[in-house]
Amino acid sequence: MKIFRTAIVVGASSGIGEAIARQLVVQGTRVALVARREDELTRLASELNAVHPNGAMTFVHDVRDFASAPKVLDQAVAALGGLDILFYAAGVMHLIAESEYAFAKDRETIEVNLLGAMAWMNPTAARFESVRAGTIVGLSSIAGERGRRGNPAYTTSKAALTTYLEALRNRVSRYGVSVVTVKPGYVDTAMTRGLRGLFWLISAEEAARQTLALARRGRSGFVPRRWGLVALVLRMIPSWLFRRLNV
Amino acid sequence: MTSDHMDGRGDPRFESGDGHDGMDAPLRVSEGWGRAVRSVSRYVVPRSADELAEIFAAASRAGLKVALHGGGNSYGDAALNEGGLLVDTSVLRKILAWDSSRGTATVEPGVTIEDLWRRAIANGYWPAVVPGTQFATVAGCAAMNIHGKNNFRVGPFGDHVESFELVTPRGERLFCSRTERAKLFHAAISGFGQLGVFTKITLRLKRVETGLVRVRPMRADSLSECFDRFEENLDDADYLVGWIDCLKSGRDLGRGVLHRADHVRAGEIPGLPLALDANGQSLPTHILGLPKSEAWRALRLLMNHSGMRFLNAAKFHAAAFPQADAPYLQSLIAFSFLLDYLPGWKRAYGPGGLVQVQPFVPHAVARDVIREILERCQARGLPSYLGVLKRHRVDPFLLTHALEGWSLAMDFRVTDGNRAALRALADEITDLTLAAGGKFYFAKDQMLRPSDPGRIFGAAPLAEFARIKRELDPESLLQSQLARRLHL
Ligand SMILES: Cc1cc2nc3c(=O)[nH]c(=O)nc-3n(C[C@H](O)[C@H](O)[C@H](O)COP(=O)(O)OP(=O)(O)OC[C@H]3O[C@@H](n4cnc5c(N)ncnc54)[C@H](O)[C@@H]3O)c2cc1C
Ligand SMILES: NC(=O)c1ccc[n+]([C@@H]2O[C@H](COP(=O)([O-])OP(=O)(O)OC[C@H]3O[C@@H](n4cnc5c(N)ncnc54)[C@H](OP(=O)(O)O)[C@@H]3O)[C@@H](O)[C@H]2O)c1
Numbered sequence: 158m159k160i161f162r163t164a165i166v167v168g169a170s171s172g173i174g175e176a177i178a179r180q181l182v183v184q185g186t187r188v189a190l191v192a193r194r195e196d197e198l199t200r201l202a203s204e205l206n207a208v209h210p211n212g213a214m215t216f217v218h219d220v221r222d223f224a225s226a227p228k229v230l231d232q233a234v235a236a237l238g239g240l241d242i243l244f245y246a247a248g249v250m251h252l253i254a255e256s257e258y259a260f261a262k263d264r265e266t267i268e269v270n271l272l273g274a275m276a277w278m279n280p281t282a283a284r285f286e287s288v289r290a291g292t293i294v295g296l297s298s299i300a301g302e303r304g305r306r307g308n309p310a311y312t313t314s315k316a317a318l319t320t321y322l323e324a325l326r327n328r329v330s331r332y333g334v335s336v337v338t339v340k341p342g343y344v345d346t347a348m349t350r351g352l353r354g355l356f357w358l359i360s361a362e363e364a365a366r367q368t369l370a371l372a373r374r375g376r377s378g379f380v381p382r383r384w385g386l387v388a389l390v391l392r393m394i395p396s397w398l399f400r401r402l403n404v
Numbered sequence: 405m406t407s408d409h410m411d412g413r414g415d416p417r418f419e420s421g422d423g424h425d426g427m428d429a430p431l432r433v434s435e436g437w438g439r440a441v442r443s444v445s446r447y448v449v450p451r452s453a454d455e456l457a458e459i460f461a462a463a464s465r466a467g468l469k470v471a472l473h474g475g476g477n478s479y480g481d482a483a484l485n486e487g488g489l490l491v492d493t494s495v496l497r498k499i500l501a502w503d504s505s506r507g508t509a510t511v512e513p514g515v516t517i518e519d520l521w522r523r524a525i526a527n528g529y530w531p532a533v534v535p536g537t538q539f540a541t542v543a544g545c546a547a548m549n550i551h552g553k554n555n556f557r558v559g560p561f562g563d564h565v566e567s568f569e570l571v572t573p574r575g576e577r578l579f580c581s582r583t584e585r586a587k588l589f590h591a592a593i594s595g596f597g598q599l600g601v602f603t604k605i606t607l608r609l610k611r612v613e614t615g616l617v618r619v620r621p622m623r624a625d626s627l628s629e630c631f632d633r634f635e636e637n638l639d640d641a642d643y644l645v646g647w648i649d650c651l652k653s654g655r656d657l658g659r660g661v662l663h664r665a666d667h668v669r670a671g672e673i674p675g676l677p678l679a680l681d682a683n684g685q686s687l688p689t690h691i692l693g694l695p696k697s698e699a700w701r702a703l704r705l706l707m708n709h710s711g712m713r714f715l716n717a718a719k720f721h722a723a724a725f726p727q728a729d730a731p732y733l734q735s736l737i738a739f740s741f742l743l744d745y746l747p748g749w750k751r752a753y754g755p756g757g758l759v760q761v762q763p764f765v766p767h768a769v770a771r772d773v774i775r776e777i778l779e780r781c782q783a784r785g786l787p788s789y790l791g792v793l794k795r796h797r798v799d800p801f802l803l804t805h806a807l808e809g810w811s812l813a814m815d816f817r818v819t820d821g822n823r824a825a826l827r828a829l830a831d832e833i834t835d836l837t838l839a840a841g842g843k844f845y846f847a848k849d850q851m852l853r854p855s856d857p858g859r860i861f862g863a864a865p866l867a868e869f870a871r872i873k874r875e876l877d878p879e880s881l882l883q884s885q886l887a888r889r890l891h892l
Binding site for chain 1: 428431432433442443444487755
């Protein structure tokens with residue numbers, strides 16, 4: 158069981174990231190909150206600092222500003238006085254209509270979900286390799302298991318993120334660094350609000366709780382676990398059949 | 405966020421493509437040779453010396469400090485730069501000119517000692533001063549002004565450098581020799597990469613008649629016998645090095661084996677091949693009965709006090725076989741660089757790596773101070789697993805580590821459990837050495853404190869160095885991790 162004294166949460170202004178940050182601060186971890194919306198971050202930080210003075214600090218940052226990631230990382234580490242764990246929970250999921258082909262949306266999806274993750278995880282992994290310790294948690298998704306008609310860029314970004322996290326884990330585990338891939342199913346957040354046909358929906362708090370449990374054990378997994386079975390089945394469906402299904 | 409974010413303007417290896425004030429050079433985790441210190445820095449490999457000015461300018465704009473990296477054979481943080489930019493000059497590796505009649509070479513900074521001897525040996529030349537590893541670059545050797553097992557005889561590396569070209573952080577190219585910019589010549593050699601980048605170095609090699617040395621091992625039963633033996637041979641030996649068993653105490657304290665080596669003259673041994681070609685330089689393929697690539701695994705098992713006691717005793721007694729103190733012939737590389745041929749031997753020290761502490765002690769007090777140091781190590785339960793004794797002499801370089809006296813290089817294994825004790829021991833050795841008028845050597849250092857350099861070099865040479873530095877590098881752009889650690 159790992160104890161985290163200091164953490165960075167990228168994508169902390171809402172949803173799962175916000176819930177992770179709240180739970181961390183309550184447990185006594187000092188947390189750097191990173192996202193674009195300053196007002197959301199400030200609101201959350203002041204709420205958290207009321208519970209734990211100096212428990213939270215904010216960093217306004219757009220993850221598509223790749224060159225800034227290492228600098229914000231350095232600033233956050235300096236402010237926190239170290240870094241035990243990084244959560245990358247920033248993500249976007251655009252709705253793509255039946256006959257729509259929208260490169261701008263695709264691009265943002267890849268930039269936020271994948272390239273932003275690399276921009277943050279590269280320098281973090283280097284730091285952790287250097288000190289021979291640390292945990293990196295990536296919020297991927299069950300959606301990355303197959304390429305789905307309704308979400309081409311999103312499913313691609315999550316498949317790529319999953320593979321990238323696996324590769325990163327294979328690079329740095331020998332240095333005592335954990336890389337944790339978390340694949341949630343449906344979570345009730347801004348991202349999924351208004352969508353139909355969701356099932357096994359859990360709250361952001363529950364997703365955060367399970368994510369933290371995985372992080373402490375340094376283990377990757379589905380959230381909740383039963384999505385692992387779904388993934389198994391999904392991967393076994395041949396392509397010719399998959400394209401005829403309504404998923 | 406603009407859409408041309410990924411457009412690559414400028415050189416993506418060190419200039420950001422989109423006008424942000426950062427650097428796009430990749431990050432890299434680097435470690436000191438002893439593996440006890442690591443850091444994350446940006447990393448750039450210049451394609452030619454012409455790019456250096458541009459790299460300095462880009463680093464300055466990005467607010468990054470620059471440090472130079474050669475072969476990375478310095479034990480500690482001398483070629484590291486946490487949070488800054490490392491410029492790796494080891495890839496600039498051309499021998500620009502080789503005069504086979506005079507034995508002078510003009511080389512790019514990244515040419516290694518191995519490159520040098522491979523080129524020179526067929527013409528009967530060998531580098532005048534070599535370190536224990538042939539993977540060191542000429543620039544790294546000049547920057548540290550390294551010494552060999554013949555320091556007492558031929559001086560340091562810098563004594564054999566005729567001239568060099570230095571590119572300063574402001575982008576000037578300065579030619580330096582003993583007659584032109586003589587002050588800078590004597591400051592940049594031993595300037596540990598803080599004054600500029602060596603881009604071209606001309607050095608003089610020494611004449612050898614064969615590629616062989618005659619090695620005479622001499623056992624010494626005590627520390628004072630080690631010193632006596634050493635001194636008996638000082639006048640006419642080409643090389644002298646002492647190995648000391650730092651685990652022995654009491655009457656056996658400081659016992660060891662001295663090796664004297666002398667170049668073999670042509671015709672000295674009738675019918676013997678001269679070994680004056682690269683292939684004639686042979687090395688053992690097996691060490692400790694194991695293929696040499698795997699031997700470190702066996703060493704790993706011996707890396708504790710009792711294992712080392714055993715190994716040291718074996719080494720000591722082996723010097724008496726087949727016949728006590730009988731001389732034998734060895735190739736120059738086998739004598740000079742044996743450790744290079746035991747790949748990964750430092751891994752035997754385990755994940756914490758090793759630090760080396762090498763006190764340099766004035767001749768008059770050397771016996772007493774070195775005895776005291778050996779005793780302190782033992783009292784703290786931290787005997788060195790490898791102790792190497794050398795004789796040195798003064799030289800004319802500004803921040804030289806050499807003195808009229810002796811050095812004992814000691815390797816210590818670092819573990820999570822012994823870090824604090826090692827810190828205390830290193831401080832104790834440092835204080836003892838400096839109080840005796842001794843010195844230390846940055847190429848090996850990881851343990852000195854900010855207050856130490858003043859006592860090592862004296863206030864005046866340090867102030868002179870700082871003055872030259874301000875002149876050439878007003879922004880203090882060149883700054884290795886070691887320089888920051890020691891507030892230099
Ligand atoms: C097994 C082993 C045995 C050794 N034995 C000896 C020995 O017997 N005697 C001895 O004196 N030393 C010895 N050393 C130490 C070694 O010789 C020095 O550390 C030497 O400086 C290494 O050269 P390098 O090319 O690896 O330089 P690095 O370690 O990469 O750098 C050394 C210094 O040179 C600077 N530098 C690098 N390139 C340039 C450049 N182009 N211009 C200006 N500055 C530059 C760096 O900033 C740094 O300060 C030994 C090291 C090892 C690993
Ligand atoms: N909800 C689900 O059902 C579900 C399922 C599986 C996986 N996931 C994954 O879980 C992660 C969190 O999602 P969520 O459901 O919590 O979504 P959310 O509530 O919409 O939160 C998304 C977070 O990402 C941040 N973000 C988006 N674009 C950003 C940018 N350009 N720069 C910086 N931050 C940015 C947002 O902050 P700002 O807008 O303030 O910048 C916000 O904090 C995502 O990776 C998502 O793909 C979610």
